[in-house]
Amino acid sequence: MVRIVEVGPRDGLQNEQVPLDTRLKAAFVAALAEAGLREIEVTSFVSPKWVPQLADSGDLWPLLAPGPLFSALVPNAKGLERALEVGVDRIAVFTAASDAFTTKNVNMTVAETIEVFAEVIAGFRARYPGGWVRGYVSTAFECPYAGRIEPAQTAEVAARLLELGVDEVSLGDTIGVAAPPEVRALAAELDGPKDRFAWHFHDTRGTAVANVAAALDLGFTAFDASAAGLGGCPYAVGAGGNLATEDLVYLLERWGLRTGVSLAALARASLPVLEALGRRPTSKAQLAALSAP
């Protein structure tokens, strides 16, 4: 069973400057769910000062209709407090494989971010014993400030997150540079069962689908993607979009793996958001699905 973790509403929108209406976001999430996506990272309880687009997370969460597994990014104790207030019961925390990256972004070393997580996770599990936690490791292959990252370095950060009790580590090619040999090199260093890892590829240079294929060949089964390829990394120069969920779904279905997602419905799900942002679809599989008779 392959899992798709849809991150469009959070990772896809966080860096967009055009303010989107909370109801539009809720409708986007509902359309994604209707298309068959079962895991959706909906928003972030990060400081509204840093990510104004997601300042409405506390208002958005109560608008979600039951069905899929919804989660939210929670950066610290304050964010956790806000998340718990509205009933968030699946959370994600994020760090990186590179001190240069975390220092630039959150003014903490990787080790320091992990200390913060320990606190967040403890607080979360006090409220939801055994509650699901995902840990992101950004710049898993390369850092825009520190260059290439050794696979062992990324694997070590992943191992520390697992020790801390996260249920899943999502390994992010934040600036979208990796090629399949790097996926294999990192996979070889990972410690733990394959189903404890998800892959979060960006398609900045066209390699995301190939990287998914490489991970599938190795037996990994969880992949992040963003409808219409919305998003990218707000801090990384030249970083384009996430892997488009449409491209991922097409690959998986053609591979013979069932996703439960309707590509036709998914291709339309992001159209109102794209329109509000003044963007046109760019995902190849989305365009093909939209132009299909």
Next chain:
Amino acid sequence: MVRIVEVGPRDGLQNEQVPLDTRLKAAFVAALAEAGLREIEVTSFVSPKWVPQLADSGDLWPLLAPGPLFSALVPNAKGLERALEVGVDRIAVFTAASDAFTTKNVNMTVAETIEVFAEVIAGFRARYPGGWVRGYVSTAFECPYAGRIEPAQTAEVAARLLELGVDEVSLGDTIGVAAPPEVRALAAELDGPKDRFAWHFHDTRGTAVANVAAALDLGFTAFDASAAGLGGCPYAVGAGGNLATEDLVYLLERWGLRTGVSLAALARASLPVLEALGRRPTSKAQLAALSAP
């Protein structure tokens, strides 16, 4: 050593309705050569009635500056005559794995197209003994009219082309549908050394780079691509562009394979053509290269 066969000037332009100046095409080819591409399929000596865009092939060929290996598509004896008149010394012929496809396009069965090739190749080799000939097999995975194609069927057509004396068979995912497992399935059926085959992927649904990666993993080393992803199949509904050469070069270089191509120069090489066609770049690696500081 990995080979890139640049097909932008021919496959990329053949279906474009906006007439392009012959000197613009010559400058495009020169820019591709300058970027480091060593094999370029420049034009087609097909009937101007069928492909008006390439009606100037006889005028274009003499404008090419020596350097790369240039080739041209030659569909029949009449085309060969025109090609030989201007000194074409590397040719390509094309058929498909599906009778439905060749019948619809050239009103011949696959077997009948191969009879025509025998004549073309004989005429060509009478002029250039041992002259290089490439054979295309379109719809290698799926036909827009007949559906999925059995790997054995495609492999059989490829084998007949090799028997006929072509130097290389290029296997085309004409409508851009294939995923890596299909590449592996077809590869398993192919008869002959791996260096007798090139792969010609279309990126209509975002799988082309992944398919290249799968073929690389199997030891294949020749890939077709079109600068800026220009082109597609003129006869296939919903078919988007070819694999962009930029995306291919990025993958290969990041893989650690040397291409000899400057991605920065390549990313710019197609800009005048795109401008003339009223198009914007869509290749991810091209966009990334163009936006690099």
